[in-house]
Amino acid sequence: MAYIEVKHESKRYKMGETIITANNDINFTADQGKLTVILGPSGAGKSTLLNILGGMDSPTEGEVWIDGTDIATFSDRQLTAFRRHNVGFVFQFYNLIPNLTTRENVELAGSIVKDALDPTTVLKQVGLGARLDNFPSQLSGGEQQRVAIARALAKNPSCCFVMN
Incomplete structure (x- = not known):
């Protein structure tokens, strides 16, 4: 089994009466220790997918398996623990604390x-x-x-x- 396996992942947001589909039926695998790049045009849902993979958001539908565990079923508390112990993030804006070395x-x-x-x-x-x-x-x-x-x-x- 791949280290990361995404099966039929979809993410939708409701804004007023409008439903916005950020991801629709995403499927892919990634092996541990391998560099995987997610490419696509602006607005394609790359950041949404990375937020879901990193446990900062949950899919509306589908499965997100990381190291044999479906994190799509996690509660907010479980996602927090998952992020703390399993995920490193490098954000576009580095979010360094200015008064720390x-x-x-x-x-x-x-x-x-x-x-x-x-x-x-x-x-x-x-x-x-x-x-x-x-x-x-x-x-x-x-x-x-x-x-x-x-x-x-x-x-x-x-x-x-x-x-x-």
């Missing part, structure tokens, strides 16, 4: 899980070993992005989603 921004993410990776080690792996004590405003855009990547990876997640 690079190291502290990464430490913060690791503080919510038991098996977090060492922030200094992860920052060195993304080429920021010399910037541990810098604040986000002292970093280039690319460096800020690497801090966001390090923060996502420091949780030692089983899957990581880049929302770009």
